[in-house]
Amino acid sequence: MTGDIFTPLVMGVLLGGLYALIAMGLSMVFGVMRLINLAHGDLVILGSYLAYAVVTFLGLDPIVSLVICIPVMFGIGFAIQKYLMGRAFGISGEAPLIIAFGIALIIQNSNQILWTPLSRGLTTSYSLASFSLGQLQFPVSYLLDFIAAVIVMLALREFLVRTYLGKAITAASQNKRAALLMGINNNLVYGFAFAIAMVSAAIAGVFLGMTFPFTPTSGTQFLIIAFGVVIIGGLGSMFGTLVGGLILGICQTLAGTFLGPATQMLIVYVIVLVILAIRPQGLFGR
Amino acid sequence: MSQEILLKISNIDVFHGTFQALWDISLEVRKDEMLALIGANTAGKSTLLDTISGLLHPTKGKMEFEGKDITHLEAYEIVELGITQIPEGRGIFPEMSVIDNIIIGSYGRRARQKKAENLKRVFQHFPILEKRKKQTAKTLSGGEQQMLVIARGLMADPKLMLLDEMSLGLAPIVINELFKAMKEIRETGITIMFVEQNVRRTLQEADRAYILETGRVTLSGTAAQLKEEEGVKKAYFGI
Amino acid sequence: MKALTQKLTTGWLLIIVVVVILVILPILNLPREWTLYCFLFLIYLAMSNMWNLLAGYTGLISLCQPAFLGIAGYMVAIGTWVGVPWWAGLIGGAAIAGIFAILISFPVFRLSGVYFAIGTLVVPEALRIIFYLWKPVGGELHGAGAGYMIKEIGDLSMAHIYWMALAVALISAIVLHVILKSKLGLGLASIRDNEKAAASCGVNTFRIKVYPFVIGAFITGLAGAIFYIYQGYIEPAATFNVKWTMIILLATVIGGLRTEGGPIIGTIIVVILYFLLARYAGFSLLIQGIILVVIMLISPQGIVGIVRKTRFYSYLERFATKRLI
Numbered sequence: 001m002t003g004d005i006f007t008p009l010v011m012g013v014l015l016g017g018l019y020a021l022i023a024m025g026l027s028m029v030f031g032v033m034r035l036i037n038l039a040h041g042d043l044v045i046l047g048s049y050l051a052y053a054v055v056t057f058l059g060l061d062p063i064v065s066l067v068i069c070i071p072v073m074f075g076i077g078f079a080i081q082k083y084l085m086g087r088a089f090g091i092s093g094e095a096p097l098i099i100a101f102g103i104a105l106i107i108q109n110s111n112q113i114l115w116t117p118l119s120r121g122l123t124t125s126y127s128l129a130s131f132s133l134g135q136l137q138f139p140v141s142y143l144l145d146f147i148a149a150v151i152v153m154l155a156l157r158e159f160l161v162r163t164y165l166g167k168a169i170t171a172a173s174q175n176k177r178a179a180l181l182m183g184i185n186n187n188l189v190y191g192f193a194f195a196i197a198m199v200s201a202a203i204a205g206v207f208l209g210m211t212f213p214f215t216p217t218s219g220t221q222f223l224i225i226a227f228g229v230v231i232i233g234g235l236g237s238m239f240g241t242l243v244g245g246l247i248l249g250i251c252q253t254l255a256g257t258f259l260g261p262a263t264q265m266l267i268v269y270v271i272v273l274v275i276l277a278i279r280p281q282g283l284f285g286r
Numbered sequence: 287m288s289q290e291i292l293l294k295i296s297n298i299d300v301f302h303g304t305f306q307a308l309w310d311i312s313l314e315v316r317k318d319e320m321l322a323l324i325g326a327n328t329a330g331k332s333t334l335l336d337t338i339s340g341l342l343h344p345t346k347g348k349m350e351f352e353g354k355d356i357t358h359l360e361a362y363e364i365v366e367l368g369i370t371q372i373p374e375g376r377g378i379f380p381e382m383s384v385i386d387n388i389i390i391g392s393y394g395r396r397a398r399q400k401k402a403e404n405l406k407r408v409f410q411h412f413p414i415l416e417k418r419k420k421q422t423a424k425t426l427s428g429g430e431q432q433m434l435v436i437a438r439g440l441m442a443d444p445k446l447m448l449l450d451e452m453s454l455g456l457a458p459i460v461i462n463e464l465f466k467a468m469k470e471i472r473e474t475g476i477t478i479m480f481v482e483q484n485v486r487r488t489l490q491e492a493d494r495a496y497i498l499e500t501g502r503v504t505l506s507g508t509a510a511q512l513k514e515e516e517g518v519k520k521a522y523f524g525i
Numbered sequence: 526m527k528a529l530t531q532k533l534t535t536g537w538l539l540i541i542v543v544v545v546i547l548v549i550l551p552i553l554n555l556p557r558e559w560t561l562y563c564f565l566f567l568i569y570l571a572m573s574n575m576w577n578l579l580a581g582y583t584g585l586i587s588l589c590q591p592a593f594l595g596i597a598g599y600m601v602a603i604g605t606w607v608g609v610p611w612w613a614g615l616i617g618g619a620a621i622a623g624i625f626a627i628l629i630s631f632p633v634f635r636l637s638g639v640y641f642a643i644g645t646l647v648v649p650e651a652l653r654i655i656f657y658l659w660k661p662v663g664g665e666l667h668g669a670g671a672g673y674m675i676k677e678i679g680d681l682s683m684a685h686i687y688w689m690a691l692a693v694a695l696i697s698a699i700v701l702h703v704i705l706k707s708k709l710g711l712g713l714a715s716i717r718d719n720e721k722a723a724a725s726c727g728v729n730t731f732r733i734k735v736y737p738f739v740i741g742a743f744i745t746g747l748a749g750a751i752f753y754i755y756q757g758y759i760e761p762a763a764t765f766n767v768k769w770t771m772i773i774l775l776a777t778v779i780g781g782l783r784t785e786g787g788p789i790i791g792t793i794i795v796v797i798l799y800f801l802l803a804r805y806a807g808f809s810l811l812i813q814g815i816i817l818v819v820i821m822l823i824s825p826q827g828i829v830g831i832v833r834k835t836r837f838y839s840y841l842e843r844f845a846t847k848r849l850i
Contacts, residue, residue: 036643087822093584101774102817102818102821180341183361183366227643266651273632276635276640
């Protein structure tokens, strides 16, 4: 009987890792710029499609394709912040939201035109395999997701805490004016923050693609999941994002086991709404 | 006190949107002096400091620092040239540690090279900060936070330091300590320009002062001169 | 009567002429597509006007509209299966959409800005799953999802449905106009500019936000239900879909947020683009997305904002306010 709860628990933890990985970029951008990027889900899927292109046309392994995808996504992220989002803040309160929505639209439909609504995957021989814990079997791809999540979380934390740029990003998020007076070029800093978030989105996109099939419209779903992770775990905290992901993942798999698989996403949505209603700043939030 | 002019402001107008805050302001800051800016709350003192720091830009007139035109430079460029502002209300980075707050001051290229040297000096001026260096900035007392932001400003290796209402909300003992520290800092070759509400105290500490009223310079002179001025006596000392 | 005729200006005359043309449109022997395009224009216009009220004038970007039109649509459909006539289902469905809006306003209005946007994004997504699982009346499912045919509307002609759409569109315009001129409109504007200041002036911010939300839900529900009556069937995937939100948002923003004429112009453009490029499915939305971003950056008040700055506009204004009598 213990097998019944053990499987969803382990699956939940591993799945939570993927969710955390997806959410980290969103968390950092919000922590720094107070911007919840409505296009984040679609940017992650863009990462998936980018990897797909590299895998299909260059025959590389998806993880290896990151060598190309990361710089590309970095550049895209920097450009989006510099030319679009950065300007949006000066226009009006709603402008960043609407522009983010527009970016999401553009990405979704570009993908639809380029790749058709057919679902795609980044599967490899090892991602389809399973490993065993005791008597139970789990997909290797889930384990890879979790490992990637932990690595990215540690890397981002170290970056924010140890490097000058990382400290500048943190400072700019806590007191914009003081940061300016310290010689920090806020525009540049925001650009880097967004670009780094995109890098983490690129990584998330690859691992997502290795775990689940994706379509041009998958973005919305993952935006909501990422948002849920971020508000459970607290905005701007990388560790909190990891914890938030685990919590959400476990809730989802437990719900799936006891209430039926079709309700899984519904439970996630309900959790998001409930948390929004009672504690929007999250468990670790400031 | 030398006669060499460090910062020269000539006839600037500054607007907040469509509202004019400063009218035809001209002033000079001389090397190694303690210069005070006195005026009521709405006189435009903070606006002037923000303009010097590059957060605002004049619509008319010119500002020169060490002979270089800084009128339209961005804030981070002005910091790089050697002007640092210690803002009103402390302006700490609340969730970062004390040492991180201090170090971020040396973000600029020039400052980063002198980081170790400046850090030693900063801890000499404010030993309590070294003691508390791992604490989160928001747990410090008001006086300690003020020291923190001054320390942070020093790490930027400034030639001119602008202090906006340094003594706001602090006990007299603490204020004395801070002024003592500012005098020590001046001895190390940094020029200081400060804005204060407490006029009597300000004229005690400053070498020279400008008086600002509703966006215009109405009086200027040495502290001794201003103390004798009838207008100042009436307006600020109620005599 | 004399006062009314004195108020008659060129502008009003034009509006009356346009409305009359719209009314007799289906009776003229025009190609069928024209009626269809105008029908869609009217439906989208009604929804955009209401969204403009919420987003443009109150500053709340609501991504929740599919929920309202879906609920109303499903109520009509389910109603016809249990013997409720379509017109009752129409009004009832819209009313239920309104009540639903009241219910979710409690959790959702405690949020602002982006939280509000995402909160409202989640609602239609959740409803999609709910309506996929919930099959209240058995039998005939349409397609793969839990879809329903709408029964007993055989005697409704396209013209009838069109006129219903026209009525809703007119109602939406009138409601928008009336609210903006009222005390409620003033309150909304104050919230948009500075909510804290508004609250300290005694504006009951929560209640005031609820009004446009609920009224908008009702009218959006009406328009949606009419659309599904036209379509004849409803199913969750296409109903609770962000595509509706995209159309509404595009129409309003391209035309001009916070302007009364904005949604009209924007909807025209959206409908034209949509049909010009109907064959190239992704392209029309892609182009609209690009236009959206460009417009927000260049002229946040949309096309109306651009036109307002030209001299042509002042000619228009003078022309429109010229008294006729």
